Amino acid sequence: MRSTRATAAVARLNERSEGRHYLMVITGNGQFLLRERVEGGDQAVSEALSLDDFVRFVNAQGPQKVPRITKNDAAFAKQLIRKT
Secondary structure: OOOHHHHHHHHHHHHHOOOOEEEEEEOOOOOEEEEEEEOOEEEEOOOOEOHHHHHHHHHHOOOOOOOOOOHHHHHHHHHHHHHO
16 A cells, blocks of 8 residues: 555556666665666666655656646736735
């Protein structure tokens, strides 16, 4: 159960990174490693990290998803700029 956040972070990274495949490894002492599958084996991407550090590291990797901005959000941001 502890690794659910880490697994979800790696799944999101794989969705964002076309043509690349990342996987998570849990060490014996509960640390997490990020590895990339390349031809001929796996390549280490990170050193052993705690759960929170691992999720932060994985979320910062690869192309980032552009957040959706609704018309209302854009209009509100425009009003904030005018008032200052």
